[in-house]
Amino acid sequence: MPAASVSHRHSYSRIPLARQLWRAVGHDRNPLCRPVDRARSRLLLTVTVAMLLCxxxxxxxxxxxxxxxxxxxxxxxxxxHQVTATTLAAAGSDSLTSAATSAKAAWDYPPTDHRTGVVPVLAGTAPGVRISLWVDDSGKPAAPPQADRRLETTAGMYGLGVFAVTGAAVWTGRAVRRRVLDRRAACGWEHDWQQVEPLWSGRSRRPENGEH
Structure with a gap:
């Protein structure tokens, strides 16, 4: 790639965003602005809109x-339903290696039904300790209702995942299109240089002397 093309590409990246967007909509009347420059500006506008849509x-x-x-x-x-259960035995043998374990406990739900079962407790819980327990309509231990903050976090992570996927797709498309435009610009510079270089170097004005 000619040095002039590389220099032009770097200078293009320093053009203010507002001017590039102005060029993208066809309002830049600079005579030095080439079609490939307008295509680059339109690409920038398209990517900006696409990312906002993402x-x-x-x-x-x-x-x-x-x-x-x-x-x-x-x-x-x-x-x-939240009930109060009473442990009937000490926490399980794995209490030395984990902060949470299980123990046998008893509770009443519905109020007329006496139930027993193994429930999660903190390690080191002794027999006779009263603990809070969530149960379903049948009185069996169940997971507690999810807090709104946890739901918000889950939804936020889901939204970030969607944005990451769609944004990556847009950025990949931008990279492919930018490479095509860079190649087109390089070819344009090579063609222009072939036309200008003989005049700039003075070769076109030299007498025929066998030089190339």
Whole structure:
């Protein structure tokens, strides 16, 4: 690639964004502006709009997912009940290697039903300790309702994942198109240089003397 082409590409990257966008919509009347320069500016405008659309799209999907998870969490919460259980035995033997383990406990739910089972407890829990326990409508231990903050975090991570995928696709397309435009610009410079170099160097004005 000629040095002039490399220099022009670097100088193009230093053109202010506003001017490039102005050029992209066809309002730059600079006589030195080539079609490939306008194509580069249109590419910049397209990528800018596409990235903004990626942000809007990923945000919309994240909010939609959040609404769905919140609705599901509220429906689940209607079938979760917090009761007080009493441990019947010490925590399991794995309590020395983990902060959480399990132990046998007893609780009442519905209030007329006495139940026992193995429930999660902190390591080192002794018999006779009262703990909070979440159960379902049948009285079996169940996962607690999900907190809204956790749902927001999950939806936010989902939105970031969507943005990462769509943004990467846009940036890949931009890189491919930019390479095509760079090659077109290089060919243009080579052609122009072949036309200008004899005049610039004075070779076209030299008498025929067998020199090349």
């Amino acid at each position: 942000v809007a799209f990923s945000t919309l999907l994240a909010l939609t997912r959040l609404d769905g998870m919140v609705a599901q969490a509220h429906r689940t919460a209607q079938h979760r």
